[in-house]
Amino acid sequence: MVKDWSASDIPDLSGKTAIVTGANSGIGIETARELARKGARVTLACRSREKGEAALEEIRGELPDAAVQLEELDLADLASIAHFAREFSKSSRRLDILCNNGGVMVPPLGKTADGFETQFGTNHLGHFALTGHLLDIIRATQGARVVTVSSTAHRAGKINFDNLNAEKSYGAVGAYGQSKLANLLFTYELQRRFSASGTDAIAVAAHPGWTATNLQHNAGWVRALNPLLSQTPPEGALPSLYGATAPDVRGGEYFGPSRMFEMWGAPKLAGRSARSRDEAVASRLWSVSQELTGLAYPI
Numbered sequence: 001m002v003k004d005w006s007a008s009d010i011p012d013l014s015g016k017t018a019i020v021t022g023a024n025s026g027i028g029i030e031t032a033r034e035l036a037r038k039g040a041r042v043t044l045a046c047r048s049r050e051k052g053e054a055a056l057e058e059i060r061g062e063l064p065d066a067a068v069q070l071e072e073l074d075l076a077d078l079a080s081i082a083h084f085a086r087e088f089s090k091s092s093r094r095l096d097i098l099c100n101n102g103g104v105m106v107p108p109l110g111k112t113a114d115g116f117e118t119q120f121g122t123n124h125l126g127h128f129a130l131t132g133h134l135l136d137i138i139r140a141t142q143g144a145r146v147v148t149v150s151s152t153a154h155r156a157g158k159i160n161f162d163n164l165n166a167e168k169s170y171g172a173v174g175a176y177g178q179s180k181l182a183n184l185l186f187t188y189e190l191q192r193r194f195s196a197s198g199t200d201a202i203a204v205a206a207h208p209g210w211t212a213t214n215l216q217h218n219a220g221w222v223r224a225l226n227p228l229l230s231q232t233p234p235e236g237a238l239p240s241l242y243g244a245t246a247p248d249v250r251g252g253e254y255f256g257p258s259r260m261f262e263m264w265g266a267p268k269l270a271g272r273s274a275r276s277r278d279e280a281v282a283s284r285l286w287s288v289s290q291e292l293t294g295l296a297y298p299i
Contacts, residue, residue, distance in 0.1 A: 003266070005238070005246065006238065009246070010034060010241060011245060011247065012039055013038040014038075014039035016040045017041045017141075018098070019045055019095065019098050019099065019134075020042060021073060021099065021100055022075075023042075023045060023052070024044065024046040024048060024051040027101065027149070028102060029059070030233045030237035031101060031240050032044050032059065033062070033063070034241055036063055036066040036067065037063055039067075040067070041068075041069075041092075042066070042067065042068045043069055044056060044059075044070045045072075046072065049070070052070045052072070055070075056070045071084055071088065075102050075103075075127065076112035077113040078113070078114050078129055081133060084133075085130065085134050088134065092137070094144075096144050097245075098146045098147070099147045102127075103122055104118055105119075106119075106176050107172065109172075112125075112126075116164075119175045119176050120175060120179050120182065121165070123176075124182035124186065125293055127148060127186070128289045128295075129293045132293070133295070135299070138201050139299075141201070143201070143202075145203075145204065145243070146190060146204070147243045148184075148205050149207065151208075152207055152209070153173075153176055154180040154181040154272070155177075155272075155273045156173070156177040157178045157179070161288065164178075164292075181273070181276060184272060186282075186286070186289070187204065187252070188203075188252055189279075189282040191251040192282075202249070202250065203252065204254065204255070205243070205254045206240040206242070206267075207254075207256040208236030208239060209236060209256055209257035209262055209264050231263070231264035235257075238267045239255040239256050239267040240255075241267075243255050243267075254269065
């Protein structure tokens with residue numbers, strides 16, 4: 001791994017195609033910006049067309065020759081996810097980088113369009129469905145990468161199969177931790193399935209450390225500490241960018257900031273909880289996710 005790796009170390013990405021979910025702000029727009037800067041054709045997948053257009057204008061203002069486009073994607077709506085994937089597959093024959101970045105953090109109790117608890121439904125099931133719908137094009141692209149953004153909050157998470165969708169109780173912080181643990185379990189199970197099926201795509205995960213973004217608008221105590229502890233979105237995007245582009249990355253790796261308990265700094269291999277390594281839970285979660293989304297992965 002390159003010491004003090006930065007966005008300037010991203011290799012040339014000319015000819016490659018990428019999707020970044022939640023690309024209208026925060027680490028999403030920074031990830032999209034740097035991929036485009038290095039020559040990738042990047043789709044900004046955003047729930048809000050208005051915010052997405054503003055992000056598109058910002059990137060084009062800085063990089064007039066960037067190959068960037070906007071497509072609407074609501075990760076809290078399985079129909080929107082399926083539509084997005086169909087339209088993308090019509091216009092592109094390859095997908096080198098899928099960055100599962102978008103998400104929500106500690107909102108009040110709510111439900112997605114399909115009745116799932118908002119955080120589990122958006123952060124995990126939304127990206128599970130998106131990756132599944134795009135799997136054929138991912139498998140057809142040599143060396144493709146699926147990068148899913150988790151969080152250090154995964155350490156406090158536990159997959160409660162009896163309460164996945166807050167049927168019995170709801171705690172915003174606990175539900176967030178569950179969704180971020182699910183992101184890691186999904187990554188590792190996807191990599192195992194890539195390997196078992198002979199697919200040369202790789203699945204990796206990343207987390208941004210303590211980064212000041214709009215994701216924190218429901219977490220007042222986090223925002224209050226931002227001036228002391230946070231790093232900027234361009235810095236927070238580095239672990240995702242490393243996982244998406246660095247030549248020495250291997251499937252199943254997890255990247256995060258290198259300094260101050262993984263809160264900020266250049267990317268490095270990140271620590272993960274014992275629960276995230278539980279293959280039995282990962283397999284069960286995979287099966288449950290297929291049932292809930294109605295999507296059977298072909299691997």
